[in-house]
Amino acid sequence: MKPCILLVDDEPRIIAALRIRLEEAGFEVRAASNGEQGLELAQQHRPAAMVLDLRMPGLTGFEVCEALQQDEALRRMPVIVLSANGDENTRRRAFDAGASDFLPKPYNSLDVLASLRAVLGVEARSRLAS
Amino acid sequence: MHGENSQLVRWIVLVDDDDLHLRLLSRQLQLVPEIINPRGPAPKVMSFSDPREAMESLPSDGLCLVLCDYEMPAGNGLEWLPKFVHAGVGPVMLMTSQGSEQIAAKAFRAGAADYMIKDEIVSDPARFGQMLHEAARRYRLEVINRQLKSQLKQMTRDLAQRNHRLVELSETAHRFVDDVAHDFRTPLTIVQEYASIIDEGLQGPVTEEQHRDLQVILAAASEMTYMVEDFLDSSRLRIQSVRMDRCAVDVASIIDSAEEMIRVQAQSQNVSVQTKVHEHVPNIYADAGKARRVLVNLAVNAIKVSPAGTTLRIEAHKRPDGDVEIEVIDQGPGLDADQQKRIFNRFEQVDVVTAHSSKGVGLGLSIATQLARLNFGRLGLQSESGRGSTFSFTLPANDPKRIVCGYLHSILPMGLEGAAAAIRITAGKNWEPGELRSWLASVSPAVDLIVEQDAARSVIMLGIWAEPAERVNQIQQAAAHRAKHRRRPADPIDVELIDQWPGQAAIAKLARVLCECLERNTCETMHSIG
Incomplete structure (x- = not known):
């Protein structure tokens, strides 16, 4: 079974582009267009990792991170934050909220894939290889 | 306001139920007018046997001393004292026939400016006059003090309000810049991502010609990204909202993180990039993000003037004064003395950031200058026509x-x-x-x-x-x-x-x-x- 990645971004074109990349790299992809839906899908599907936008209508990425930290089952799920605001302050806040990695937009897709491989456990990586 | 007249005691109001006392006090006052008012006319004296009547007749033109007896049929002097004080015409003093520390303490608590014993008034009129003079002087000082305090309070309030407003304005400006950043970067991400998805053949085979064209799109998108960064940086510099996050940092890590961005630009111009950190380069104390930005700007600028097939060298070394210098060495046409002077003049001007940017030397260098300065460094340029240019900047060692x-x-x-x-x-x-x-x-x-x-x-x-x-x-x-x-x-x-x-x-x-x-x-x- 392929490792599942949950994409959470309110910009459908970014979701679509990331989906192409991640599926090509051997991941199963699920997507949510806002934070609330993201949390719901995370609880439902227990993805291997989440790729999360920060600025979204409704729950922000920071709030999603914090909610995940409160959830015993999801606390250990790696979260890679992708944000169009890459200043130090935003980075720090994201890490404080529990992000595993932070990549600024415009992102380099190789970086996203490298980051995912780095944060995923050995077991998920082996499933990816096969 | 602080003229001599304002220091004068214009009125003295005596309140005592005993007529004999009133006349005696009045006479004593006549003996010492020059002590009460050293350089002015004698105060006018009004006598009242009933405190109620005195209260109603208190003059309001000029400073008025009130001398109130302790024991009166119309009520204890201590009860009347606060009322006279509250009238705010001048200092109020309590007189008694016999001295008592208890009464004195009560008088002061009730707001009396002083406390006096009638026998002493009679026996030592000069001292009596001196006490009145002092009470008047203290009263004046208190009034001025109160005024100053309330002025200061008002000023503090005004300042706090203005400060609050400035904080609000600054936050609005921050938010605006962040919004603009977000709004530009999202479509840029999309352009870049879809072009590279097609270019990598993920959507089907790509011809050689299509690949070349897609590379043009990608390089332009990357150039656009720098322009957005430049715009944001110059906006932040303009509203002086550049936050410095200084810490001890390794020079190699700054060069590494900049190198990737530089390579994208270099490849599109067919320029190769070499980096080198010389031996004994100490750690620096700086905002790493800003230092990286200075390096990227200098390099992007150098790439623009580098002919295809040449190499851009980025080198870090320790300066004799202990600081670190990062050099960006190109093999471009170089600059003669005149051009060098012009460039330096331009990027020394803060206004360049706000003015038009032109191709080549524009916003990027001006921003680099200012960011380098915020990191306590400065830009340098060595060049010779026909032999390439070396742009450099310094960073303080972690010392x-x-x-x-x-x-x-x-x-x-x-x-x-x-x-x-x-x-x-x-x-x-x-x-x-x-x-x-x-x-x-x-x-x-x-x-x-x-x-x-x-x-x-x-x-x-x-x-x-x-x-x-x-x-x-x-x-x-x-x-x-x-x-x-x-x-x-x-x-x-x-x-x-x-x-x-x-x-x-x-x-x-x-x-x-x-x-x-x-x-x-x-x-x-x-x-x-x-």
Whole structure:
């Protein structure tokens, strides 16, 4: 079974582009267009990792991170934050909220894939290889 | 307002149920008018046997002394005292036939300016006059004091309001810049991502021609990304909202992180990039993000003038003065003396940021200059027509002396007959107490230094201030800022920069208070000023 990645971004074109990349790299992809839906899908599907936008209508990425930290089952799920605001302050806040990695937009897709491989456990990586 | 007339006692109101006493007191007053009013006419005396009547007849033109008897049929003098005080026409004094400490204490609690015994009034009229004179003088001072206090209160309120408004404006400006950043970067991400998805053949086979065209799109998108960054940086520089996150950092990591961005641009121009960190390059103390930006801007600029097939070299080395220099060496056409001068003139001008940017040397270099300066460094240029150019910038080594030095030099161009720097130096192994003071003076004779040094903790304050109220406000902010950022892990270095601001005259008291604040990590003590 392929490792599942949950994409959470309110910009459908970014979701679509990331989906192409991640599926090509051997991941199963699920997507949510806002934070609330993201949390719901995370609880439902227990993805291997989440790729999360920060600025979204409704729950922000920071709030999603914090909610995940409160959830015993999801606390250990790696979260890679992708944000169009890459200043130090935003980075720090994201890490404080529990992000595993932070990549600024415009992102380099190789970086996203490298980051995912780095944060995923050995077991998920082996499933990816096969 | 402070003329001699305002110091005069115009009226004396006597209140006593005993007519004999009233006449006696009145006569005593006639003996000493020049003591009560040393340089003016004698005060007019009004006598009342009934305090109610006195109360209704209190004059309101000029200072009025009220002398009230303690025991009267219309009520105890202590009951009437606060009423006379409340009327606010002048000082009120209590008279009794026999002295008692208890009554005296009660009188003062009720607001009496003084307390006197009738026998003494009769036996020593000069002393009586002197007491009245003193009471009037004190009353005047109290009035002025109250006025000043209320003025100060009002000014503090106004200042707080203005400050609040400024904070709001600054936040709005921040939000605007962030919004613009977001709105530009999202479509840029989409352009870049879809072009590279197609280019990599993920959507089907790509012809050689299509690949070339897609590379053009990608390079243009990347150029656009730099332009957005430049725009954002220049906006932040304009609204002076550039936050510096300084810490000890490895030079190689800055070059590594910049290299990737530089390579994308270099590849599109068919320029190769070589990087090298020479031996013995120390760690620096800087905002790594800003340093990276300076390097990227210099490199992108150099790539624009590099002919295809040439190599761009990026090298870091230690300067003789101990700082680190990063050089960007191109094999472009180079610049003659005239062109060099023009470029330097242009990027020394802060206005270039706000003015038009042209292709080539524009916004990028101007931003690089300003960001380098914020990192206590400066840009350099060595070039010769036909032999390429070397643009360079310096960064301070992670050494307290270099940092303080860099800091002072960074605030010097701000037109310092007076600028104030608050620098905290915790006792580091590199410093001898006392050595610091003389060293600071030698580093920057142009700065009027107030150095407060605690031998144990080595807290150094450099302070030159203008308006005290304004300074207090700024110092509070600095102290609050410090207190807020305290929970971050301590820097491995000894120097911490608190704040800087322009100013004019030095006020040692504020420097001392600031020191105390920093010691206690609180700004509570600041309220005691003024």
